[in-house]
Amino acid sequence: MTIKLRGAAAGLAFLGSIGAAQAQISDGVVKVGVLTDLSGIYSQIAGEGSVAAARLAIDDCLKAECTGMKIELLSADHQNKADIASSKAREWLDVQKVDALVDNVNASVQLAIHTLVKEVNSVALTPGGTSRLTNENCAPENAVQWMWDTYSQVAGVAEALTTPGSTWYFLTADYAFGHQLEKDATAIIQAKGGKIQGALRHPFNNADFSSFLLQAQASGANVIALANAGADSTNSIKQAKEFGFGDKQKMVAFLLMLPDIHALGLDVAKNTILTEGFYWDVDDGTRAFSKRFEAIYKKGKPSQIHAGVYSSVRHYLKAVAFGKTDNPKAVIRKMHELPISDDVVRNPRLRPDGRMVHDTYLLRVKTPAESKGPYDYYQVLEVIPGDKAFKPLKDSLCADLKK
Amino acid sequence: MTSVYPPSIKPSPQRLLILCLLALFIAAPFAVYPVFLMKGLCFALFAAAFNLLLGYVGLLSFGHAMFFGFSAYITTHAAKEWGWTPETAILLGVLTAGVMGVVTGWLAIRRSGIYFAMVTLAFSQMMFFVALQAPFTHGEDGIQGVPRGHLFGLFDLGDNVVMYYFVLAVFTGSLMLIHRIVTSPFGQVLKAIRDNEPRAISLGYEVERYKLLAFTLSAALSGLAGSLKALVFQLVSLTDVHWHMSGEVVLMPLLGGVGTVFGPAMGAFMIVAIQDYFSEAGSWVTIIQGVIFVVCVLLFRNGVLGVLAPALKKRGIMV
Secondary structure, three states: OHHHHHHHHHHHHHHHHHHHHHHOOHHHOEEEEEEEOOOOOOOOOOHHHHHHHHHHHHHHHHHOOOOOOOEEEEEEEOOOOHHHHHHHHHHHHHHHOOOEEEEOOOHHHHHHHHHHHHHHOOEEEEOOOOHHHHOOOOOOOOEEEOOOOHHHHHHHHHHHHOOOOOEEEEEEEOOHHHHHHHHHHHHHHHHOOOEEEEEEEEOOOOOOOHHHHHHHHHHOOOEEEEEOOHHHHHHHHHHHHHOOOOOOOEEEEOOOOHHHHHHHOHHHHOOOEEEEOOOOOOOHHHHHHHHHHHHHHOOOOOOHHHHHHHHHHHHHHHHHHHHOOOOHHHHHHHHHHOOOOOOOOOOOEEOOOOEEEOOEEEEEEOOOOOOOOOOOOEEEEEEEOHHHHOOOHHHOOOHHHHO | OOOOOOHHHOOOHHHHHHHHHHHHHHHHHHOOOHHHHHHHHHHHHHHHHHHHHHOOOOOOOOOOHHHHHHHHHHHHHHHHOOOOOHHHHHHHHHHHHHHHHHHHHHHHOOOOHHHHHHHHHHHHHHHHHHHHHOHHHOHHHOEOOOOOOEEOOOEEOOOHHHHHHHHHHHHHHHHHHHHHHHHOHHHHHHHHHHHOHHHHHHOOOOHHHHHHHHHHHHHHHHHHHHHHHHHHHOOEOHHHOOHHHHHHHHHHHHHHOOOOOOHHHHHHHHHHHHHHHOHHHHHHHHHHHHHHHHHHHHHOOOOHHHHHHHHHHHOOOOO
16 A cells, blocks of 8 residues: 555656646746737737737747647737726736737837836737837836837838938927937938928827928928828828829838738829838748738738737747746746747847847838739838847937846 | 614615625625726726716716826826825825816806817817827826825735725715715705706706806816726826717716716726726627617616616615
8 A cells, every 4th residue: 555655656756757847837828918909090000910920929839849838829909098908918917827918009008018017027028119118118027029119110211211411301290109200210310411301290190181291392301201100191191192292202101011001002102111120022931921921810911010929929939938937037038048030030139128129121112013913012122230220229228227 | 563673773775785785895806806896996986976967967078088087197197206195196186187177167067068068078188189298198108107105105005905995995985975965955956957957047046156066076086086097007098088088988877877876887897897808809899899888778778777776766775
């Protein structure tokens, strides 16, 4: 009897040692929660596509490093309300034991989530958004920002298009976000010897841009820059077309993405210049990824947010698998150690402030004649190396780095 | 056989119900997620404050988000930037909402019906513009990472359960205040104004003064709800001053029952539950919300509690 018990004990001990690798993962399952806008204005650039991208990243990892791991995917619609996002996120972290909050599209949501994960010690993987996330509101031990930020969207275009003597005119959405875009762009343009001809502030969610556009046109500036987002950008581009912009004056948009171009149509958007951190038709890797993504999403090619969700979740899971733990800070440290490699990003490097730096692209929207088919929308004008595309680390306002 | 209880402490069905509800809420954080409950309580208070105006004076304001949101901005700013304790920060927020209530109410109550709604909406849009532009509100980023602080320097509100009981206490107190207001002679006059304003005037009541006081009280209590919610979530964003918020607070009493004390709170919990628990339903959430509204409006003309009210009243329960 005693012998039998001893045998059983030894057997248990043996089983225990096998389980040790898994034991570090709390409750034995890694839970990834996609918190996004499934029903509102960002549902095209993020939304269901972000859920699909996370799904793809999990499937890919299960076939590779994560073999044998249990990974669960949750998703919720924050309806662009920071309080819904915050209460859902808290509930996920406290009750459901979610390990990483992903996407978090919309600035106020991002800031709320990054503050939260820092406070309760969890992980946020944010594919893009306000550059405050790696500056004033940084959480380098708990969060990463992957594909783009408001600075990189501006820097790509401003760096590439400014030549000494070139003149710029801004159409700026009149609130903090628009002012920030304009300020970042102005600094870069002036440093490169360009000149700011003028700037106009238009109200947030404006419908009629005609007077603003006419003033911009009359200014004679070489470049007309749209320091706005969403419906403000698409409306100004639509109305600019009515006034016949685009021959002498270049139209530049700081925050326009592939699904926006798809919605606008090439005839309206043609020749607009913009920056994105991802475009599906860059090389074989991006094409292969986009094809697999489309098979799940079924509503079109990935936006840079979708690509960012995929790439960040993929790297996060890899770090969990290699580090054999889902302890938030340990995983983030592992993410910094491991080289990033996937089909989505080029020359990637994760900086200490949580900013992932990689090549971005300067793009021109094709004319209907140049386009060969659906989603053949961009001509890559230039590849912008990561160091130029993102705000240099030395200028970072992240207080946690200086400790 | 007479009752064993002396008449004064005989547990009327009304008291029993309230005690049961209170017991339920005291036990609730151990079964339901406290942050969700707090959110429900804050919106319940907001809806009850709004109902003070809609249900008892018959004034439909479409700008209550300005009191709710702006008070939240003031409270969070005081708590975060000036390091005020939660109770003083909330007090400042409530005071701000009250002053805003006096100023906007003074102009708005001169009109009634749709014009009143439009005047309040106009003020609310102005305050939205201020919230979007003023440097201290940080535009669309909102004010984030607000410390909850220590209540009276004693209770650490950082703990969700402690915070919950604080919110519950404020909510209960405010609901008692609202109940006291509507059952007082002042409340009777308000109802008289609602039912027949010319008659109230002919009886010699200074109707405008009553309306203004009701408006101010409603504004201040809405501000209290906003301040509390901001501390619960430790953030305030443009959502809180947006006109959508003014719309939501109209829906809450309508769902639960206009002109009842508990109806608006119930409606608030229904909406918050829909928002939170259906958020995982993805892009269907807005459609589900819509269907529920339509069903409620068709089946419960006077709101869920409004329909039940007559039957409950027969049993001695006032809702």
